Amino acid sequence: MPDVAKIAADLERAGLGAVQVAEEGLGVVCRADTSDAPRVLEALKADGFEMLLDLFGADTGEGLVVTYHMRSISLDEDVYVTADLAYGGTLASVWTSYPSALYPERETAELFGLSLEGHPNPKRLLTTDAVEEPLLLKSTAVRTHEEVRRDG
Amino acid sequence: MSPWLDGALRVLAALALMLTNGVILILMLRKVLARFHARIGPNRVGPKGLLQTVADVGKLLTKEDFAPRAADKWLFTLAPLVVFVPAFAAYAALPFSETWVIADLETGVLYTFAALSMVPIGILIAGWASSNKWSLLGGMRAAAQQIAYEVPLLLSAIPVIMLAGTMDMGVISEAQQGAWAVIPRWYIFHPIGFGAFLLFLVAALAELNQTPFDMSEAESELVAGFATEYSGMRFGFLFLAEFSNSFIVSALAVVLFFGGWTLPFLPVEWVAAVAPVVFVLKVYFGIFVLMWIRGTQPRIRIDQLLSLGWKALIPVSLGGILFTGILLKVVG
Amino acid sequence: MAEHDDVREPVLIAEGASAPAGLPKGLRRVPRGVDEFATEHLIVNMGPQHPSTHGVLHVLLELDGEEVVAAEASLGYLHRGLEKLSEHRRYHQIGTLLDRADYLSGVHTELAFARALESMMEIEVPARARWLRSLLCEITRLSSHLVWMGTFGMDIGAMAPFLYILRDRDAVLDVLEEITGARMMFNYVRPGGVLYDITPKAEQMMLEFLDRFESTYLPEYHDLLTGNEIFRARVRDIGVIDRDTAVAFGLTGACLRGSGVAWDVRKERPYAAYGELDFDIPSGSKGDCWDRYMVRMEEIRVAGGLARDLLDGMPEGPYMAKVPKVLRPPEGEAYASVESPRGELGVHVVSDGSDKPTRMRLRPPSYFNLAVIDEILPGHMIADVVAVIGSIDIVLGEIDR
Numbered sequence: 001m002p003d004v005a006k007i008a009a010d011l012e013r014a015g016l017g018a019v020q021v022a023e024e025g026l027g028v029v030c031r032a033d034t035s036d037a038p039r040v041l042e043a044l045k046a047d048g049f050e051m052l053l054d055l056f057g058a059d060t061g062e063g064l065v066v067t068y069h070m071r072s073i074s075l076d077e078d079v080y081v082t083a084d085l086a087y088g089g090t091l092a093s094v095w096t097s098y099p100s101a102l103y104p105e106r107e108t109a110e111l112f113g114l115s116l117e118g119h120p121n122p123k124r125l126l127t128t129d130a131v132e133e134p135l136l137l138k139s140t141a142v143r144t145h146e147e148v149r150r151d152g
Numbered sequence: 153m154s155p156w157l158d159g160a161l162r163v164l165a166a167l168a169l170m171l172t173n174g175v176i177l178i179l180m181l182r183k184v185l186a187r188f189h190a191r192i193g194p195n196r197v198g199p200k201g202l203l204q205t206v207a208d209v210g211k212l213l214t215k216e217d218f219a220p221r222a223a224d225k226w227l228f229t230l231a232p233l234v235v236f237v238p239a240f241a242a243y244a245a246l247p248f249s250e251t252w253v254i255a256d257l258e259t260g261v262l263y264t265f266a267a268l269s270m271v272p273i274g275i276l277i278a279g280w281a282s283s284n285k286w287s288l289l290g291g292m293r294a295a296a297q298q299i300a301y302e303v304p305l306l307l308s309a310i311p312v313i314m315l316a317g318t319m320d321m322g323v324i325s326e327a328q329q330g331a332w333a334v335i336p337r338w339y340i341f342h343p344i345g346f347g348a349f350l351l352f353l354v355a356a357l358a359e360l361n362q363t364p365f366d367m368s369e370a371e372s373e374l375v376a377g378f379a380t381e382y383s384g385m386r387f388g389f390l391f392l393a394e395f396s397n398s399f400i401v402s403a404l405a406v407v408l409f410f411g412g413w414t415l416p417f418l419p420v421e422w423v424a425a426v427a428p429v430v431f432v433l434k435v436y437f438g439i440f441v442l443m444w445i446r447g448t449q450p451r452i453r454i455d456q457l458l459s460l461g462w463k464a465l466i467p468v469s470l471g472g473i474l475f476t477g478i479l480l481k482v483v484g
Numbered sequence: 485m486a487e488h489d490d491v492r493e494p495v496l497i498a499e500g501a502s503a504p505a506g507l508p509k510g511l512r513r514v515p516r517g518v519d520e521f522a523t524e525h526l527i528v529n530m531g532p533q534h535p536s537t538h539g540v541l542h543v544l545l546e547l548d549g550e551e552v553v554a555a556e557a558s559l560g561y562l563h564r565g566l567e568k569l570s571e572h573r574r575y576h577q578i579g580t581l582l583d584r585a586d587y588l589s590g591v592h593t594e595l596a597f598a599r600a601l602e603s604m605m606e607i608e609v610p611a612r613a614r615w616l617r618s619l620l621c622e623i624t625r626l627s628s629h630l631v632w633m634g635t636f637g638m639d640i641g642a643m644a645p646f647l648y649i650l651r652d653r654d655a656v657l658d659v660l661e662e663i664t665g666a667r668m669m670f671n672y673v674r675p676g677g678v679l680y681d682i683t684p685k686a687e688q689m690m691l692e693f694l695d696r697f698e699s700t701y702l703p704e705y706h707d708l709l710t711g712n713e714i715f716r717a718r719v720r721d722i723g724v725i726d727r728d729t730a731v732a733f734g735l736t737g738a739c740l741r742g743s744g745v746a747w748d749v750r751k752e753r754p755y756a757a758y759g760e761l762d763f764d765i766p767s768g769s770k771g772d773c774w775d776r777y778m779v780r781m782e783e784i785r786v787a788g789g790l791a792r793d794l795l796d797g798m799p800e801g802p803y804m805a806k807v808p809k810v811l812r813p814p815e816g817e818a819y820a821s822v823e824s825p826r827g828e829l830g831v832h833v834v835s836d837g838s839d840k841p842t843r844m845r846l847r848p849p850s851y852f853n854l855a856v857i858d859e860i861l862p863g864h865m866i867a868d869v870v871a872v873i874g875s876i877d878i879v880l881g882e883i884d885r
Contacts, residue, residue: 189648190648285528363641364641373867374866450640450709450712451640451642451714451718452641452714453867454550454865455550455865456718
């Protein structure tokens with residue numbers, strides 16, 4: 001398990017004192033503002049968390065949460081960074097520090113109806129333009145073929 | 153017999169040979185490759201799958217005559233013929249026995265190589281006319297490959313021509329009659345001939361578009377290369393030409409290096425009686441070896457292929473000719 | 485979504501940037517003059533209908549002759565919305581969907597999901613179930629790597645290995661069928677344990693196969709491919725991914741190990757029975773296709789050895805823990821990962837305490853492994869594109885989900 005106090009101190013030094021670092025069921029989670037997330041990630045990279053293992057969004061019903069899953073290979077430790085977002089918000093790209101974010105950022109923006117900022121290729125990734133509703137939002141219903149045909 | 157009738161009969165004989173050959177080779181390819189691949193191969197049509205080719209041909213003939221909308225229709229139709237006709241014409245000079253030859257040419261070897269070298273032009277046309285990017289890449293590869301490998305293929309045959317002192321394929325075959333003690337007097341067992349054969353084999357595989365040099369088709373890279381847009385009988389023509397080319401190259405190898413229709417250690421009259429059978433069996437063995445290579449080897453990359461051709465095969469084959477010349481002059 | 489333009493714009497003077505000295509005002513383009521020898525680039529669509537894109541991958545290639553100038557993978561042709569569908573299914577119904585994500589090694593995805601649930605609900609898995617899970621994982625790893633080896637050989641142009649491995653894979657699938665009742669879509673690993681116990685017949689079938697495989701077939705494959713000069717010339721120094729690139733792009737599995745980072749979830753975060761087993765983690769140094777090939781070939785050998793060890797030391801006991809009929813994990817999140825044949829396969833479950841997950845995120849390893857091709861393909865030939873994609877070992881089912 002990573003040292004919560006050390007990470008909090010490092011973030012504090014990077015001017016990110018507002019970030020809450022805590023140990024939860026998932027592991028060590030840093031809760032940051034959306035605008036701070038890229039800087040938090042950079043600070044963590046300097047701490048040795050060199051790999052962005054995963055990036056995904058979730059719809060909580062009140063808003064969106066984007067989770068960054070970071071890993072340090074040398075320390076053998078994982079850290080999660082979460083950022084709350086409003087529906088239809090803007091996701092700032094972190095691809096310059098973590099190129100592995102290139103695909104999942106596109107996917108998250110597409111499936112949760114976000115717009116991307118600073119992404120070199122902000123296209124859709126998995127679906128076509130014919131899919132209008134962001135698929136993973138709770139407001140988008142799963143419908144059968146029959147229902148689609150009936151209700152249009 | 154009038155010369156016209158005689159000529160027509162000879163052409164018909166060549167056509168019959170080519171078609172029969174295609175029919176046999178399709179089945180052979182499928183069966184032999186299946187064996188190399190730990191499969192069974194076709195075994196449903198006819199006894200032991202022997203009639204599979206009939207079904208294949210039936211399928212090709214009844215398929216829709218399809219051409220892509222953007223294709224250059226005229227060239228698209230022409231290309232299979234440009235591939236097919238030289239492959240057909242190349243049969244003319246092959247000596248099946250002392251007397252069985254469609255056209256007894258003094259420059260038979262040169263003629264056959266010339267006919268073979270027409271094939272990539274057809275492939276290039278096919279690649280261009282399909283207006284498909286993969287086809288185009290395949291066609292361009294065929295052109296690059298032909299320029300690089302036509303030369304060493306011909307050069308590799310020259311030492312044998314120098315040894316035999318003729319380009320007449322019948323005479324070359326006859327020159328390999330008999331044996332040195334226990335070794336047949338075939339050029340493959342001659343030190344110069346053996347080196348020339350290795351060059352010939354590599355260059356011929358490239359000339360045939362055969363694995364490991366099947367650049368212009370390269371199914372894992374270029375979908376099907378120049379043949380991507382072809383279907384039905386047009387594809388049938390391309391396919392038939394391919395089989396016929398492997399027959400011709402194998403026949404060239406038999407004539408140049410494996411004694412043509414001759415067999416050592418047996419009375420000449422006995423062999424003469426079954427000469428065409430001997431020749432065809434030898435050729436089919438050569439084709440079997442080609443299939444063997446095809447079933448086993450991966451594919452080389454185009455730049456590796458070209459540098460092998462230009463940087464290795466051509467200098468070595470030129471050196472071989474020089475060496476043969478000096479040796480013949482010194483030894484006599 | 486931001487607006488985007490598919491057409492490549494010519495070199496423009498960036499807005500706000502200072503124009504080079506002496507440039508007339510209002511000029512949008514840097515005048516470059518006419519290059520009479522300039523060649524045009526060809527843009528080809530490799531896939532989704534292409535023999536070597538392993539399903540329905542679509543790669544846009546910008547070619548200069550046969551050389552790749554730029555490449556972009558285009559995904560989504562197999563998108564079935566597995567993550568969305570999971571949110572509408574009860575926990576025990578999700579396993580069926582997960583089999584269809586990575587269809588070559590469904591057990592691994594099931595296991596990652598089951599582990600995520602078990603850690604949330606604090607279920608203790610019996611020892612025999614853990615060993616059975618590891619056994620199934622290694623058997624599917626073996627068969628998945630075999631398919632990879634065959635298709636990789638086919639990408640390089642060798643037909644024979646692919647047809648040989650189908651023979652072996654069939655034997656492996658027979659074993660899997662004997663154990664789980666299914667050949668590909670198992671739904672075998674359930675939260676709390678596994679569905680069936682292993683039968684003596686399956687055990688014997690597996691041992692017979694391993695005897696045959698290790699003594700005859702595996703050396704044969706090494707003869708056919710590893711020792712082949714043409715094959716070596718085709719994969720050596722091709723598609724080099726150095727350590728930093730591999731880490732930056734989040735590569736895992738054989739792609740990461742090929743680049744010299746011996747990270748394996750089985751060793752670093754032991755799960756199932758791996759903590760009690762002793763095995764090697766093969767790794768490369770250079771990160772080219774050859775290293776990735778050798779790493780996977782070694783893993784085939786290791787997987788065979790592990791399967792033997794697992795069959796040998798299988799503990800007695802129950803193979804399923806007591807779990808409630810309807811799974812309701814407490815509110816919270818959990819992440820669990822396994823080493824699938826392609827890399828670290830993670831499942832991230834967010835629960836709100838109900839019988840359906842709020843969010844079920846699958847971290848597909850080959851999704852991240854694939855992203856690196858945009859970076860490494862430029863400069864390679866078309867033939868190498870096929871080799872590089874093959875060496876990365878992608879399964880579109882899990883990439884598109």
